[in-house]
Amino acid sequence: MSFDASSARGDLILTRITKEYGDFKAVDDLSLTIPKGSFFALLGPSGCGKTTTLRMIAGLEEPTVGSIHLGQTDITTTKPYQRPINTVFQNYALFPHLTIFENIAFGLRRRGIKDVDAEVNKVLNLVELPHLAGRKPTQLSGGQQQRIALARAIVNRPALLLLDEPLGALDLKLRRQMQIELKWIQKEVGLTFVHVTHDQEEAMTMADTIAVMNEGKIEQMGSPADLYDDPETAFVANFLGQSNLIKGTISGNDGDSLIADVFGQKISLPKNRSHAVDNSIYVGIRPEKFRISLLNTPVNGNVLSGGRIEDVSYIGVSTQYQVEMPWGQELIVFEQNDDGVAPFNKGDAVNISWAPVFTFALRGDEDVTAGSEVNPEDLDEE
Amino acid sequence: MGKIRTPYLLLLPGFGFLFVFFILPILNLAQTSTQTPVGGGDTGQYEQTFRFQNYIDAFVENKEQFGRSFVYALIATLLALAISYPLAYAIAFKSGKYKNFFLVLVVAPFFTSFLLRTVAWKQILGEEGFVVPTLRNIGIISDSTTLTSTAFAVVMGMTYNFLPFMTLPLFASIDRIDPRTLEASGDLYANGFTTFRKVTLPLSMPGVVAGTLLTFIPAAGDYVNAAILGSPNTKMIGNVIESRYFKIVDYPTAAALSFTLMAAILILVTVYIRKAGTEELV
Numbered sequence: 001m002s003f004d005a006s007s008a009r010g011d012l013i014l015t016r017i018t019k020e021y022g023d024f025k026a027v028d029d030l031s032l033t034i035p036k037g038s039f040f041a042l043l044g045p046s047g048c049g050k051t052t053t054l055r056m057i058a059g060l061e062e063p064t065v066g067s068i069h070l071g072q073t074d075i076t077t078t079k080p081y082q083r084p085i086n087t088v089f090q091n092y093a094l095f096p097h098l099t100i101f102e103n104i105a106f107g108l109r110r111r112g113i114k115d116v117d118a119e120v121n122k123v124l125n126l127v128e129l130p131h132l133a134g135r136k137p138t139q140l141s142g143g144q145q146q147r148i149a150l151a152r153a154i155v156n157r158p159a160l161l162l163l164d165e166p167l168g169a170l171d172l173k174l175r176r177q178m179q180i181e182l183k184w185i186q187k188e189v190g191l192t193f194v195h196v197t198h199d200q201e202e203a204m205t206m207a208d209t210i211a212v213m214n215e216g217k218i219e220q221m222g223s224p225a226d227l228y229d230d231p232e233t234a235f236v237a238n239f240l241g242q243s244n245l246i247k248g249t250i251s252g253n254d255g256d257s258l259i260a261d262v263f264g265q266k267i268s269l270p271k272n273r274s275h276a277v278d279n280s281i282y283v284g285i286r287p288e289k290f291r292i293s294l295l296n297t298p299v300n301g302n303v304l305s306g307g308r309i310e311d312v313s314y315i316g317v318s319t320q321y322q323v324e325m326p327w328g329q330e331l332i333v334f335e336q337n338d339d340g341v342a343p344f345n346k347g348d349a350v351n352i353s354w355a356p357v358f359t360f361a362l363r364g365d366e367d368v369t370a371g372s373e374v375n376p377e378d379l380d381e382e
Numbered sequence: 383m384g385k386i387r388t389p390y391l392l393l394l395p396g397f398g399f400l401f402v403f404f405i406l407p408i409l410n411l412a413q414t415s416t417q418t419p420v421g422g423g424d425t426g427q428y429e430q431t432f433r434f435q436n437y438i439d440a441f442v443e444n445k446e447q448f449g450r451s452f453v454y455a456l457i458a459t460l461l462a463l464a465i466s467y468p469l470a471y472a473i474a475f476k477s478g479k480y481k482n483f484f485l486v487l488v489v490a491p492f493f494t495s496f497l498l499r500t501v502a503w504k505q506i507l508g509e510e511g512f513v514v515p516t517l518r519n520i521g522i523i524s525d526s527t528t529l530t531s532t533a534f535a536v537v538m539g540m541t542y543n544f545l546p547f548m549t550l551p552l553f554a555s556i557d558r559i560d561p562r563t564l565e566a567s568g569d570l571y572a573n574g575f576t577t578f579r580k581v582t583l584p585l586s587m588p589g590v591v592a593g594t595l596l597t598f599i600p601a602a603g604d605y606v607n608a609a610i611l612g613s614p615n616t617k618m619i620g621n622v623i624e625s626r627y628f629k630i631v632d633y634p635t636a637a638a639l640s641f642t643l644m645a646a647i648l649i650l651v652t653v654y655i656r657k658a659g660t661e662e663l664v
Contacts, residue, residue, distance in 0.1 A: 006571075060565055080568040087569045093562035097584045106580075107570035152570070 005078045005110075009038050009159050010071020012057065019052050019216075026052040027063070028186035028216035034194060034209075036159075039186050041195045041207035043131075045239070049216040054162050058087050059193065066089035070159055081110070082135045086153035087162040091143045091169065099298065100124075100148055101133040107156040116209070120204045123155040126185065141172045150182070154189055161186075163195040167202060179205045202241045204228070212236050214371070230360050232275045234282065237362065238372035243284050245368045248361075250279040257356065263327040267302040269359035280364025288334040289358040292321060292350050299353040309348045319343045323352060415637035426631040433634075440638040444622050448646070451618040454533070454608075455601035458540035462548040462597050464543070470552035470589070471582075477560060477594035488549050490646070496543060500610045503539050504530055507611070539607035547596040555589025556582075591658045599647055619643055 010127060012034040019027040027049040034040045042050040055061040057068060059080035067076045075083055086107065091170045094103050104120045113119065124130040127147040137145060146166060153161055166182075167175045186193045197203050203210050204224040208272045211221040212235070227240055237243035248267075252259035257268040269283065293299050294308075308331060311322040314337075321333040321344065331352065335343070344350060351378055416436055417428035441448070473484045491499060505511055507529040517523045529535055559582065567577040583590075605620030612618075619639060626636035 058569060060568070078563070079573070081571045081573050085569075087566070089562050089566055091560070091562060093560060093566040095563055095566070095581060095585075097581075106567070106572070110571035110576065152605070 005070070005073050005075050006083050006084050008070040008073035008084055009036070012160055012194070014053070014057075015067045017053070017056060017068070019049070019056060019061060019065045020064045023246045025216050028196075030066075030216065030218060032211060032218065032221075034160075036189060036192055037098070039193045039206055039208045041197060041203035041210045043197055043200060043203040043210050043239075044213035045198055047356065048213040050198075050213045051164060052089075053213070054164055054194065054196045057160070058085055058162055059083050084155050084156075085158040085162060086158040086160075087164060088146075088153050088166045089164070090164045092137075092149035094145060094149060094152070096137055098136075099133065100129075100135050100137065100140070103137065103148060104152045104155050106152065107155050111156070112370060121156055123161075125152045126188070127151045128155075135361065137150040141157065142169050142176065143276040146170060146178065150185070152217050154185070154191065155272050157189070158191065158355060159191045160194060163193060165197055165199075166195070167199075175202070176205075182206060192356055204240070212239060214279070229358075230273050231284065232349045232362070233370070234362055234366040234368050235371035237284050238320075238368075238370060239358075242287055242332060242372075244287060244290070245282040245362065245366075246325075246329065246331075247364070248281050248283045249364075250276065250281055250328045250361075258361070260361070262304065263325070265304055267304070267359065268356045269302075269361055270357060273359065274361040276363050278364070282364060282366055282368060284360040284362055285354055285358060287332040288318070288336075289322075289354045290331070290333040290335075291353050292323065292333055292344055293353060294344075294348055295351060299351060301353050301355045303351055304358065305351040307352050309346050310345055312343055314343065323350065325352075329356060347366070391500075411640060414633050415641055417603075417634045426633070428633055429633060430465040436634050436638045437642060440635045441642055443635075444639060447617050447619045447622050448643075450616070450645075451602050451620065452538050452650075454540060454616075457537050457595050458544065458601050459548075459598045461537070461541040462545050463594060466545060466548040466552050466574050466593065467586075467590075469561045470549050470556050473553055474557040474559075485550075485553065488546050488553075491546065495558045497606065497610075498592060500543065500606055503535070503542065504624045506609055507535050507538070530611065531616075533612070533616045535611040536608050536616050536618075540601050540604060543604075543607065544552045544597040544601055547600070548593040551592035551596060552586065555592070556586075587658065591655065595651060595654075599651070603643060604614055623638055 012032075014030060014032040017027055017030045017032075018025060030049075032055065033055075037324060042049045042053060052061060056063050059075070059078060059082075062077060067074060069075065070084070095106065098106070101120055103123075104123060105116045108116045108119055120133070121130065127150060129144060129147055130146070131150075132144065133142060140148065146169075150166070163182075167178050170178060179202055182193075182195075186206075195203070195207060207224065209221065210224055210227055212219045212227065214235050220232045227236060231237035231240065231243070234243075234245060235243065239345040246262055248260045248262040250258050251266070254268060256271050258271055258274055259266055259268050260281060260283055267283065274281065291299065292307075295305070301344070304325065306326040307322055307323040310324045313320040316337070318334045318336050322330045323333055323337065324330050333352065337343075389590075413430065415619070416430065416432045416434055418431045418433050418436075420429050422425040462526050473481060473488075477484050502572050507513055509528065509530075514529055518525055518527075523529075563581055563585070564577055567581045568574075572580060573657070603620050605618060608616055608618045608621050609624075612621075622645075623636050626632045626639065
């Protein structure tokens with residue numbers, strides 16, 4: 001390559017990327033723009049193509065079809081070492097034969113940077129491990145290795161920093177702490193971070209924008225709040241948190257609202273949260289948006305009556321109920337334990353109510369189990 | 383008490399074996415090396431006179447063969463390394479599910495006798511083989527040049543015979559390298575060559591050291607290749623020891639040469655390992 005891609009800066013633009021391995025399409029006609037300076041998460045279950053996408057951005061794989069641009073520069077076929085992009089690998093991939101100092105200095109030395117010592121020490125201070133400079137990677141704990149892997153990448157001030165499940169090997173407590181630190185470091189150094197994860201909580205904690213991937217395609221992209229409050233597909237509704245999806249039919253119009261018939265009971269929902277294509281819909285409500293009331297208590301908003309408490313689990317901050325509805329479906333309800341009122345009991349006859357604004361609607365032909373049978377914690381991305 | 387003794391008891395058969403088949407012969411050899419012929423005695427009759435001059439005489443008389451042994455062994459080791467490294471690398475990283483199959487192929491020559499395989503090389507390099515006529519036809523060697531009974535044939539035979547000893551430790555070392563560290567190197571602005579120099583090679587050094595030692599040490603003492611593929615002009619120290627011992631029945635000289643060879647290898651290996659332990663070799 002005669003042109004120099006190493007100084008390319010700007011938004012990362014993937015245009016109609018497809019990656020095939022034999023007959024298998026790991027990534028399928030994917031287009032995506034990641035704005036400069038953002039913290040972007042690719043979220044999805046194992047095998048959804050997110051790691052393949054990351055590897056194509058890094059240059060470790062070449063797309064079968066499509067192009068990758070960094071700002072104005074086409075980097076589709078550029079070698080990894082020619083890209084101003086660095087990766088924090090899933091298992092850290094530190095060089096076992098080099099000291100921590102030399103691990104971090106590796107990229108600087110390859111680029112012929114003069115003041116290696118100052119740069120390395122600065123980044124060692126940033127990750128708060130300056131005292132480990134002389135050690136070898138095997139002498140470090142998992143959390144420390146993770147920070148060194150991060151330091152080794154950001155010391156190069158890349159246009160783009162890729163993080164491949166960087167916290168997967170850490171225990172829960174350390175993971176939460178590192179999430180906050182990563183977010184802080186990203187603000188501090190002002191780099192574009194692209195983070196691949198199967199942990200929806202991790203993605204929501206850190207990212208400005210999340211792209212939810214499924215079977216090589218992007219299901220939906222948006223801020224964590226957008227994705228959670230207004231999922232467009234059953235996959236997103238189930239993969240990000242939990243959702244109650246109830247079969248219904250649109251039966252009318254009321255200004256900015258739609259009226260839907262749910263097993264003979266009328267509810268309303270905001271028009272702009274309906275992603276249905278015809279009258280057949282799934283009405284979606286998040287479990288914590290529901291309120292439970294005894295039959296004779298007056299309630300406002302949408303009401304579904306005729307429920308019976310099937311199961312009660314006390315979880316501390318909240319109580320989780322399973323409520324069986326007259327049509328046989330069990331709805332999940334989270335109630336905050338903040339009012340000093342004793343929880344409802346198994347067998348109580350109750351109504352369920354919620355504010356109409358929290359309702360979303362999905363196409364009636366969706367697979368309501370999509371994204372729900374995958375338990376992200378059990379899966380290991382290879 | 384019993385618990386403490388058990389490991390030592392388990393070591394006993396090994397120690398016993400080494401004592402009978404290694405320590406005693408070495409002591410015997412050391413004794414022989416300073417003996418002189420019995421005055422007026424038969425061929426092969428020697429008495430202990432502690433004549434250390436035996437060592438100097440033996441060395442001075444055979445320094446050419448000593449030099450040749452080390453030069454041949456060095457060339458064969460370097461050739462084996464040059465052939466084995468790409469081979470081991472390919473088996474470790476590129477062979478996928480055929481990894482074990484290729485490893486079996488590397489070891490397969492061991493299923494036939496060492497001697498037989500060396501004799502086979504004599505035929506391959508002989509006038510009737512396909513190598514010599516082919517090389518003559520394309521003009522690489524002249525019509526009067528032969529390949530058998532040359533230093534070339536000896537070094538080739540040694541390279542071939544010791545190749546698995548180089549390939550296997552190299553493979554073991556390279557196979558342990560996490561391919562993601564190589565990706566990380568590329569990600570951190572190192573091109574293919576720099577990645578090899580700064581990551582792959584240093585990480586495979588244990589294999590390089592083990593492989594070169596396992597090749598060089600037996601190669602330096604080898605006499606089969608020189609005997610079968612060489613000529614009187616390519617005699618190595620192993621051939622001298624063999625003929626002194628079995629043909630001339632000059633036990634003291636053979637023993638002195640054996641000890642000198644052992645000491646020389648020991649010194650070379652010590653220096654080499656010291657250097658390899660640091661990063662001077664990389």
